Amino acid sequence: MKLPVTSDTLLNFKKFLQHQFQLTENECEAMQEYFQPELFSKNEYFVRQGKVCRKLTFIAEGVMRYCMFRDDGTDVTCFFACENDFAGDPESFFSQNPSDKNLQALTDCSLITVSYENMQKLLQHLSRGKEINAAIDHYVTTKLLYQRTFLLNLDASVRYKEFMREYAHILQRIPLSYVANFLGITQQSLSRLRRQMPLSSIRTNTTDSKKETEKSA
Numbered sequence: 001m002k003l004p005v006t007s008d009t010l011l012n013f014k015k016f017l018q019h020q021f022q023l024t025e026n027e028c029e030a031m032q033e034y035f036q037p038e039l040f041s042k043n044e045y046f047v048r049q050g051k052v053c054r055k056l057t058f059i060a061e062g063v064m065r066y067c068m069f070r071d072d073g074t075d076v077t078c079f080f081a082c083e084n085d086f087a088g089d090p091e092s093f094f095s096q097n098p099s100d101k102n103l104q105a106l107t108d109c110s111l112i113t114v115s116y117e118n119m120q121k122l123l124q125h126l127s128r129g130k131e132i133n134a135a136i137d138h139y140v141t142t143k144l145l146y147q148r149t150f151l152l153n154l155d156a157s158v159r160y161k162e163f164m165r166e167y168a169h170i171l172q173r174i175p176l177s178y179v180a181n182f183l184g185i186t187q188q189s190l191s192r193l194r195r196q197m198p199l200s201s202i203r204t205n206t207t208d209s210k211k212e213t214e215k216s217a
Contacts, residue, residue, distance in 0.1 A: 009037070009060045013112055016058060016084055021135045030125055034118040040109040047089050047103035052096050055113045056088035056136065062109025063170050065178055066144065067102045075102075077182040079144055082170050090137040093119075106174045159183050160193045164202045 010032065017023045017031055035058070040046060047053045049069055064087055066079040078101065081087040092099035093116060114122070123129030154162065160183060164171070171179065180190040 009110070009112070012060065012084055013058050016086070020086070020139055021132055023132070027126055027128070027132075031122065034122040034125075035112045035114045036118075038111045038113050040105045040111055042105055042108050044105050045102055046087070046105065046111075047092070047099050047101060049100060049102045050098050053089040053092035053099045055115050056086065056090065056093055056119070056140075057114075058112040059083055059085050059087055060110040060112055062111075063106045063174055064109060065104055065106055065174075065182075067104060068100070069102070075181075077178045080167055080170060080174075080182070081143075082167075086136065086139055088140065090140050094133065094137060106178065156183060156185050156189065157193060157197070160185075160190070161197065161202050164197075164199060168199055168202075 013032065013035070014028045017028050023031065037060075038057075040062070046055070046057065046064065059081060061083055063080065063082045065077050066081070067075045067077050069075045081103075087103060089099040089101055089103065091097075096116065119133075123133055126132060163179070163183060176187055176190060180187045183190065185193075
């Protein structure tokens with residue numbers, strides 16, 4: 001569903017492009033001409049496993065999750081994306097090969113999307129088209145790889161702390177079953193960790209850690 005674009009949404013999108021991809025004012029204006037606002041409903045899939053990713057998106061509002069389906073029909077939550085983030089499957093999008101992952105809206109989402117056809121026009125229009133193409137691919141892929149490393153190398157309590165530092169603002173907006181699935185623990189274990197490590201203590205630990213780092217610098 002197409003949506004009207006608010007000035008705040010465009011400003012946030014512009015700031016994201018400038019910060020993440022070092023785009024100039026003119027490049028940002030050109031990008032905005034090829035992106036379209038859309039609404040995705042809760043539980044709708046933006047990318048489907050086994051299908052080609054047809055669009056990439058900037059999330060203006062809402063929460064999404066990357067997930068993969070096992071052969072037995074169960075799914076694994078791999079990664080979360082939310083406001084002021086860029087999402088999709090660049091590998092599938094740019095190669096036009098089937099994706100190995102799903103991207104699902106966990107809430108109603110306001111998105112700013114670009115189709116493959118419009119991206120090709122945009123890349124031809126901009127002198128730094130290939131550079132921007134590579135930067136978008138690197139941005140999304142790096143975040144996905146970070147999450148995999150994070151899950152493999154940390155125990156449950158540390159994974160929970162890191163999740164809260166990164167995603168505390170989405171905890172009340174999504175089912176806890178997805179959070180437990182992402183962390184690789186049961187919902188009972190998640191409830192226990194939440195009691196043992198309230199958000200206030202995690203933020204304090206983070207702040208203290210930063211202070212210690214500044215002192216030692």
